Amino acid sequence: MNREQSSFISALHSKYAQSMVQLTYRRTGDAELSKDLVQETFLIACCKSSVICNHRNPAGWLFCTLQNLTMREMKKFCHSEVALTGDFPAEAENQWFSADFYLPKGLSEAEKEIILMRVDRGLSFEEISNIKGISEVACRKQLSRALKNCRELLEGKISIK
């Protein structure tokens, strides 16, 4: 990759990376994964610098590549998703305290939020997706990860930071 190509790809990054990472987050619900996928997209762009620099629509190439990488990750997630059987009741019977009271310390605010949305308020994934502006798949992934962390905190497998 020569200097001109590097400058060109750098300009593409400045212009599109923010939108790409937002779109990916809305699809996956994972901030770190979104950053990594955007990085990977631009890494491929650098490796194929002659292709993207001569492409008549570089933005299209970038978003398509990002799309493919996101699909790959989503497939992985589908195989490793933490199973959630049945819908949670809208309200827990004989509930003396909010579910927030029972959540272990160490969960992030985002994790608490999605667990409470799903467990405490009994919102469907579609509703959570609508509120958060992310896809249902992203909601499921976020909840799955939040529940996994919650379980590990309760079992003492991970320590509270």
Place this chain on the structure above:
Amino acid sequence: MNRIKFTGKSVAGDAENYGIRPNFAQMSNSELLYELEEKLSAMDEDSFDFEIADSYLKELQDRAPVMTEYDPEFEWVRLNEKHPLIFEDDIFLRRNVCSGKRDKTRAVRILRIAEIAAAVVLCLTISANAFNFNPLKLLLNWAEEILQIQGNASGVMELPENSGSQYRSLEDALNKNKVSPALCPTWIPEDYKLVDVSAKSSESLTSISAYYAAPRGDLFIRIIKNYGQWAESSEKSPGGYIYESSGHEYYIITNFEVSKAGWVDGSCSYTIEGKISENELKKMIDSIGGN
């Protein structure tokens, strides 16, 4: 050709072609997101319109901001630092290629200069030979002189300050006895060192001697100044010869590794005698007058 497809359902319907900004106010976040995916799936690499995608993303960002802490510049720097070879490899290669070209060009230039210089030297040599002038011989003579100068450091011709001697050098003794040192050698072989300088005066003459010593033998320089009518005439031994230097004549004789030279200037007679070679003796003579 890749086509962007993502799972989602169209809420706005097919009537609305992409490129026409929909009425976002009447749409929920999910509807916006689904419609965005719908529009993206209708576009391929070439027909992708970033403005459309961005309009949906901006609306969603206004309503439910995500990834607000994301800094594209920082991420670009991180990418550069994480994969430095991708960004430096070509520069390195280009530098190497440029360096190789530069070296080649320099070598060709040096070769051409050498060729021109050789041609000039050849022409000059031929021209000089035509006029019975041998530049090569002159060059060798010059080089020989340079080598002689550089390889002919003089021996020690002065005594140390704390020697206690009346005279520190032959020149000093001559000056103090009112004899001109102009005709004294200023050079002696490198291994010789001044040991003693003495002067003896009588009514008729003054004799000044300098004694130099080296592991190989001794060396004397004697000057006799005559105040009377008597003029010294050295007997010329058979086998000697006259050596001319700077317009003066010097009589040289060599016998059993001992060389001797003598000359007369007015009322002064000079003698050099010692275990030195004939060439060294001539160099001593040539050094007279500071040459």
